[in-house]
Amino acid sequence: MAWRLHLVPEKTNIDFFRWQWITFGGSMMLMVLAFIAWGVMGLNFGIDFKGGTTIRTESTQAVDVGAFRQALEKLPLGDITITEVFDPSFRADQHVAQIRISALDKTESVTPETIEQVEVALKAVDPGITFPSIESVGPKVSGELVWSSVLAVAATSIGIMLYIWLRFEWQMALGGVLALLHDVFITIGIFALFQIKFDLTIVAALLTILGYSINDTVVVFDRLRENLRKYKTMPLRDVMNLSVNETLSRTVMTSLTTLIAVGSMLVFGGDVIRGFSFAIFMGVLLGTYSSVYVAKNIVLMIGLDRSEKPKGGKGNEFAHIDA
Amino acid sequence: MQTPLWKRLLIWAVVAAGLLYAMPNAFYSRVEKHNDATAAIEKAAGAATPAQEADVALWPNWLPSGLVNLGLDLRGGAHLLAEVQVADVYADRIDILWPEARDSLRQARDAVGNVRRLDAPPGELKIKISNPDGMAKAVEIVRGLAQPVTTLTGVGQSSLEVSAEGDTITIQLSAAEKAATDERTMAQSLEIVRRRIDEAGTREPTIQRQGADRILIQVPGIGTAAELKSLIGTTARLTFNPVVGRASNANADPGSPRNVVLPERGRPGSFLIIERTPVVGGEDLVDAQPAFDQNGGPAVNFRFNPAGARAFGDYTANNIGSPFAIVLDNEVVSAPTIQSHIAGGSGIITGNFTVEESTELAVLLRSGALPAKLNFLEERTIGPELGQDSIDAGRVAAIIGMVAVSALMIACYGLFGVFATVALAINMALIFAVLSIIGGTLTLPGIAGIVLTIGMAVDANVLVYERIREELRVQKGPARAIEIGYERAMSAIIDANLTTMITALVLFFMGAGPVRGFAITLAIGIVTSVFTALLVTRQLIEIWYGWRRPKTIVV
Numbered sequence: 062m063a064w065r066l067h068l069v070p071e072k073t074n075i076d077f078f079r080w081q082w083i084t085f086g087g088s089m090m091l092m093v094l095a096f097i098a099w100g101v102m103g104l105n106f107g108i109d110f111k112g113g114t115t116i117r118t119e120s121t122q123a124v125d126v127g128a129f130r131q132a133l134e135k136l137p138l139g140d141i142t143i144t145e146v147f148d149p150s151f152r153a154d155q156h157v158a159q160i161r162i163s164a165l166d167k168t169e170s171v172t173p174e175t176i177e178q179v180e181v182a183l184k185a186v187d188p189g190i191t192f193p194s195i196e197s198v199g200p201k202v203s204g205e206l207v208w209s210s211v212l213a214v215a216a217t218s219i220g221i222m223l224y225i226w227l228r229f230e231w232q233m234a235l236g237g238v239l240a241l242l243h244d245v246f247i248t249i250g251i252f253a254l255f256q257i258k259f260d261l262t263i264v265a266a267l268l269t270i271l272g273y274s275i276n277d278t279v280v281v282f283d284r285l286r287e288n289l290r291k292y293k294t295m296p297l298r299d300v301m302n303l304s305v306n307e308t309l310s311r312t313v314m315t316s317l318t319t320l321i322a323v324g325s326m327l328v329f330g331g332d333v334i335r336g337f338s339f340a341i342f343m344g345v346l347l348g349t350y351s352s353v354y355v356a357k358n359i360v361l362m363i364g365l366d367r368s369e370k371p372k373g374g375k376g377n378e379f380a381h382i383d384a
Numbered sequence: 385m386q387t388p389l390w391k392r393l394l395i396w397a398v399v400a401a402g403l404l405y406a407m408p409n410a411f412y413s414r415v416e417k418h419n420d421a422t423a424a425i426e427k428a429a430g431a432a433t434p435a436q437e438a439d440v441a442l443w444p445n446w447l448p449s450g451l452v453n454l455g456l457d458l459r460g461g462a463h464l465l466a467e468v469q470v471a472d473v474y475a476d477r478i479d480i481l482w483p484e485a486r487d488s489l490r491q492a493r494d495a496v497g498n499v500r501r502l503d504a505p506p507g508e509l510k511i512k513i514s515n516p517d518g519m520a521k522a523v524e525i526v527r528g529l530a531q532p533v534t535t536l537t538g539v540g541q542s543s544l545e546v547s548a549e550g551d552t553i554t555i556q557l558s559a560a561e562k563a564a565t566d567e568r569t570m571a572q573s574l575e576i577v578r579r580r581i582d583e584a585g586t587r588e589p590t591i592q593r594q595g596a597d598r599i600l601i602q603v604p605g606i607g608t609a610a611e612l613k614s615l616i617g618t619t620a621r622l623t624f625n626p627v628v629g630r631a632s633n634a635n636a637d638p639g640s641p642r643n644v645v646l647p648e649r650g651r652p653g654s655f656l657i658i659e660r661t662p663v664v665g666g667e668d669l670v671d672a673q674p675a676f677d678q679n680g681g682p683a684v685n686f687r688f689n690p691a692g693a694r695a696f697g698d699y700t701a702n703n704i705g706s707p708f709a710i711v712l713d714n715e716v717v718s719a720p721t722i723q724s725h726i727a728g729g730s731g732i733i734t735g736n737f738t739v740e741e742s743t744e745l746a747v748l749l750r751s752g753a754l755p756a757k758l759n760f761l762e763e764r765t766i767g768p769e770l771g772q773d774s775i776d777a778g779r780v781a782a783i784i785g786m787v788a789v790s791a792l793m794i795a796c797y798g799l800f801g802v803f804a805t806v807a808l809a810i811n812m813a814l815i816f817a818v819l820s821i822i823g824g825t826l827t828l829p830g831i832a833g834i835v836l837t838i839g840m841a842v843d844a845n846v847l848v849y850e851r852i853r854e855e856l857r858v859q860k861g862p863a864r865a866i867e868i869g870y871e872r873a874m875s876a877i878i879d880a881n882l883t884t885m886i887t888a889l890v891l892f893f894m895g896a897g898p899v900r901g902f903a904i905t906l907a908i909g910i911v912t913s914v915f916t917a918l919l920v921t922r923q924l925i926e927i928w929y930g931w932r933r934p935k936t937i938v939v
Contacts, residue, residue, distance in 0.1 A: 065938070066795040071857075117770065150777045176610070193767035195609070202465060202761045213894040220886040228879055262829050265891060265899040269836065272887030276840070276880040280847065283876040311850040314796065315843040316788045322839030323496070325785035326832055331777030333457075333770070334828050341836065 068317065069310040077305050077353060078207055078298060078361070084354040092243055095250020102253045107260030111259040112164035112200035113139065114176065116184060117146075118156065120190040124158045132182040138175065139163040148332040157332070164200050187302050210264040217271050218242065225275075230366070236359035237278045244274045249345045257336055266340035273319070273341075274348025277312055280358045284308050285357070289367060297365060301357045309353075316349040387926065391712040395919050399810055403406075405817035412470055415451055418443035438489050450820040453588070454604075455827035455901050460768030462612040465761045468573045468597050470566045474557050475506035475564065479660060481529065481544075481555065482509060482642070488525050489513070495521040501641050502552065509555040516551040523548050526555060533560040560632035566597065572755045574599060577616050579751040598761070609763035617758055620713065620748035622666035624696065626709040627719055631655040646709070648716045650736035656716050658709045661697045668692025672749035674742045674883075675732065682742035683734040686749065693729025700723040712745070778831035784836050786812070797849050800939050801847050803924040804845040807916040811841050814912040815905065824908070827901030837909030843880070844917035847873040854937050862937040863929065870922060875920065881910050 077084075108115055118124075124145045133141050139162055146157040162179070176195060183190050218238050226234035245267050252259050284304040292300055305312075323345060327338040387395075408415040417741035421439035425432045433442070443449060456463050462537035482501060489499045489511070497515030504510040512617055513522050523546055543561040547554050557565065574593055581603060582588045590602040603612055628638075631645050638645050638657050648654040668688050675685040699708075700722050709719045710733050737745070790808065794801035816835060819826060852869030860868065888910065891903035 065798060066792075068796070071853075089658075119769075150773070150780070191767070192765075193770035194765060196761065196764040196766075197609075199761040201467075209894055213890055216894070217887050217890045220890065221883050224883055224886060261899055262902075265829055265902050268887050268891050269902075272884035272906075273836075273840065275883045276843065279879045279883055280876045283879055307854070308850075311846050314846045314850075315840070317790060318842050319836070319839030319845070321788045321792065322785035322835050325788065325836045326778075326781045329777060329781040329784055330832065330835070331774055331781075333774055334778075334832055337829060337832055341832070 067310075068313050071310075073258040073306045073309055075302070075306060075309075077302055078193055078358070081358065085358045088243060088351065089354050091247050091250075095247045095253070096383055098250045098253040099246075102256065104249070105256040107258045108161065108164075108196060108198045108203070109260040110203050110210075112198050112203040114162045114164075114197040114226075114268065116160045116176070116179060116192055117194040118160065118190050119157050119193050120187050121154045122156060122187050122189060125186070126158070128186045129158065129183060131161065132186045133160070133179060136175075136178050136182060138179070146332050148335075150329065150331055164198075164356045194356050200335065206261060210261070213264065213268060214245065214271070217268055221271065221275050225279070225282070229286060232360045232363045232365055233282050233285075233356075235363065236356045237275060237282065238279055239359050240356035241271050241274055241348075243351050243355050244270055244344055244347040247347055248340055251339070251343055257339065260336070262334070262337040263340050266337045266344065269341055270344030270348060273345060274351060277315070277348055277352035280311065281305055281352055281357065293367070297367070298361060299359060305357065312349060312353065316345060319345050322360070386930075387923070392923060399814075399920065400916070402810065402814040402817040405450065405815040405820050406771045407809050408443070408447070408449050409452055409820060410450065411443070414442045415449050419449055419451070421806055422449075427504045431799070448820075450823070451824040452769070452819040455830065456602050456604060456771075457765070457766055457824045457828045458771045458826065458831075460766050460771040461602065462607070462609040463762070463764040463766075464609055464612055464616075465594070465763070466577075466601065466616075466758040468570060468599065468763050469757040469759060470569045470597050471507065473565055473569050474562060477557060478507055478555065480481075483661060484529055485509070485511060485526055485555070488529065489522060492518070492521060492525055496525075503641050504554070504876070507556055511553045511555070513553070514551070514553055519548050519551070519553070522553055526553055530558075531750060533558070533564050541919050551772045563893045569755045570597065570599075572752075573758070576752050576754050577601060580747070583747050583751055599758075605768075607765075609765045613760060613763065616866045617760070618713065618748055618754075620745075620751075621753040622669065622749055623662035623711045624664045624699075625658040625660075625662045625709045626699075626703070626713055627709050628657040628659060633655050646711060646714055646716050648719070649712075652780070656719055658711065658716070661710075663708070664692045664696045666749065666753045668695070669749055669752075672746045674746045676740070677732060677734045681734060682737040682739045683732050684737075684746050684749065685732050686730065688729035693727075696729060696731075697725065697727045707772065707902060752898050760782055774828050774831075778828065778835070782838065785835050787840055789842060793845070797845075797939055799923070799928070800845075800849055800852075800921075803921045803928075804842055804849075804917070806924060807840065807845065807920045808841055810920055811837070811909075811912050811916040812901060814916065815908050816913065818908045824904045825901050826905070829899060829902035830905040833902045833905035833909060836912060837906070838885065840884075841909065841913035841917060843872070844877045845921060847876055848917075848921070849939050856937070856939065862934060865937075866925060866929070870918065874918075877914065881914055887908050 077115075084247050104256065126143045126145060129143050130141065133143075141163075142161040144159050144161075146159055148157075149322055151157065161162045176197075180192060218241060221241065222234045225237050248267060248270060251257075251258075252263065281304055285301060288295075288300050288307075292303075296302075320342065323338055323342045327342055330338055402788045417439040421432075421436040425436055425440070486499055489496055495515070496513045496518035498513070500512045500514075502510040502512050511522075511526075513519065526546050527542070530542040530546075533541045534541050535662060541560040542558055545556050545558045570593060574591060577599060578589075578591050581591065581601070588604060590600065592600045594600045599614065601612065622681070628643050631638075632653075632655065634645060634655060636645050636655065636657070638709050642660055643657050644660050645655050645657050648656055668691055669686055670689045671685075671687045675683050677683040704724060707719050707721045709716045711717065717733055720734075733745075786808065790801075790805040793804045795835075797804065802848050812834070815837065818824070848869050851873045855865035855868045855872075856862070885907065888903050888907040892900055892907065
């Protein structure tokens with residue numbers, strides 16, 4: 062018998078509904094808290110959504126945020142945020158800062174003259190400074206980007222819901238999508254709580270979470286569908302537990318490989334993409350949790366119609382494989 | 385447990401082609417030099433410099449040389465999103481209408497009386513007639529100037545909207561005509577932006593129309609967005625207008641709504657009153673070259689097409705001794721006096737230029753005027769060093785992620801884990817091969833998409849292997865267990881990947897720039913990972929099984 066690493070014992074018999082009021086209830090609580098954090102603290106929108114300019118500076122000298130601020134305060138600019146950026150991939154003498162200038166009212170976007178003024182002012186503080194990236198977004202575009210992002214999340218959710226409805230049951234579609242929204246909203250709540258910059262790539266990350274976390278849920282539902290046919294008289298709750306137990310080893314394994322890959326991106330992938338990696342990392346964690354503890358609870362609450370019925374016309378083209 | 389031969393051959397052919405097409409990306413800078421040199425030689429009709437020949441020799445011609453395009457965030461460059469002020473064009477269209485309307489109305493002087501142009505907001509023409517009783521006739525005449533709109537949706541509609549109130553007729557473009565004009569303006573603007581960027585000679589620019597009135601411009605390698613903006617943002621609208629007189633300030637009374645006061649270039653405080661309607665416009669220009677005038681000052685030589693040449697010749701013949709103005713973007717560049725009849729349609733523009741200015745002006749005139757002003761909504765500059773840092777960081781993250789995932793797979797599934805690792809490596813190669821073949825663009829989020837694919841690609845293997853384990857537990861023979869494992873895991877794999885595909889599609893159609901790059905790699909990753917995880921691992925297992933014929937297997 063060759064040695065194998067078993068992350069999950071070969072046969073498990075965990076009652077996933079036992080602590081329902083803590084697990085499912087806790088999830089709902091977290092979701093409410095996420096909304097509160099979102100509502101009270103608001104999101105730290107990047108220029109994609111708020112308009113304005115970000116300038117990345119790089120120098121061999123240490124960043125003196127105070128001196129930068131002093132130099133820029135004399136200029137007629139909007140609110141200025143200066144943050145020093147740290148990353149393990151930087152060289153010892155590589156000092157990077159990110160300067161964000163919010164858009165002034167009624168200006169389309171920051172003019173080249175303004176950017177030149179900023180560059181001159183900063184060069185006076187640190188002659189060796191360079192500007193690896195300068196980005197400006199006008200308020201007109203940013204308003205549209207907010208709207209198209211909301212639309213994108215909605216369109217994806219509806220698309221996934223329709224697909225699951227077609228392939229499974231409407232109760233599962235609803236449960237699956239609510240579990241997805243749970244993952245997305247808690248991730249947004251975390252971004253609000255820690256005031257991490259929220260820009261277009263984060264929306265892409267949220268959409269990826271939608272795609273990833275439905276994976277897990279679909280695998281559990283697929284097993285549930287199979288077991289419902291096998292054990293026609295077993296109570297729904299028990300069939301669900303059985304299905305989750307049977308797929309548990311796979312759920313843990315896949316989450317782990319994905320977390321390893323995304324974790325490597327989070328640590329080594331550089332600071333430019335850190336927020337994106339972080340959002341996906343959180344989403345994978347939450348997605349695994351929600352497919353075990355949220356999605357099926359909702360299905361159990363609504364209940365499933367288990368009476369025998371012809372399943373033709375439901376697009377179930379793989380039915381013969383499971384038989 | 386044997387797949388048909390043709391299927392096996394097809395699978396391995398796809399893998400081999402994938403490896404072959406992915407290979408150039410492993411030698412990126414070498415192949416890029418080869419491609420650049422080949423393109424340059426082709427452009428020069430086969431004439432190659434020794435340096436170019438050396439570059440071509442860096443990569444054999446018979447190997448595929450397609451590369452993954454690097455997005456702006458990885459290569460560095462400038463990105464602009466411009467909004468074309470399409471409404472600007474309405475005003476020009478209406479202005480041109482005035483002489484025609486005036487002449488037609490004068491022919492009906494008996495009915496409508498005298499006609500006079502009134503001040504009106506841009507895009508509207510207001511004409512006052514001295515005999516309000518003839519209004520019906522006047523409206524009819526003006527309506528007669530309209531033409532049918534020539535678009536699919538606007539067929540049968542008139543190009544003008546004419547209304548009358550008291551003794552005043554108001555003329556503006558109809559909604560259908562405005563829509564048609566917008567389309568033309570956009571097509572023209574795109575063409576001119578493209579020509580200007582091509583004249584500057586940068587590589588692989590992206591110039592795309594976005595939505596109704598926007599242009600997305602991405603130019604890798606150019607210094608900053610500000611430089612790009614000065615190249616394409618200038619309207620370069622050139623006209624030749626009759627001069628009426630001089631003025632001392634910008635707010636001087638031009639004397640008539642037909643005239644306008646413009647500043648003179650290089651002479652602060654000097655203003656000219658000129659007629660609004662030009663004699664000839666820049667659209668009749670066929671060539672412009674930097675040159676020097678008699679005094680050795682930088683100047684620009686230009687030549688008109690026959691129509692422009694005739695109009696210019698007629699005007700100069702009739703107005704010897706009076707000045708005319710060369711107007712560029714609402715500024716009088718120079719206002720020489722007409723010395724003689726200028727036939728032949730060529731001339732020279734002088735006016736306190738530096739050599740750089742005259743060269744740029746010639747480029748701008750040659751590529752044509754932008755029909756409308758551009759407003760910049762978004763601009764981004766990314767330095768090439770930052771892009772390189774991102775590539776390096778992404779590469780490190782991908783390698784570490786892949787090694788760690790492989791180690792875990794081997795620890796959990798032993799030999800079957802090795803098969804999954806081989807499939808994963810082939811999967812990476814296939815992603816790069818597909819990106820190279822379709823000319824897809826790799827962005828920083830795209831790299832993240834690839835790293836995410838590393839984690840998710842083994843999911844299909846995990847599903848299959850877990851299923852095989854379950855089947856082995858219920859005492860099935862190894863061959864049967866493997867077969868059932870693949871079959872039963874299929875529906876979950878298909879469902880899981882199709883739902884992710886839905887997300888990728890939404891991202892692709894709704895996202896822009898880097899996000900779209902992520903959607904592309906995610907979508908390609910889904911397809912290739914299903915291929916490698918299901919078909920390739922199964923081939924590997926079959927080969928191994930056929931070779932060893934084990935009585936029992938441990939997954």
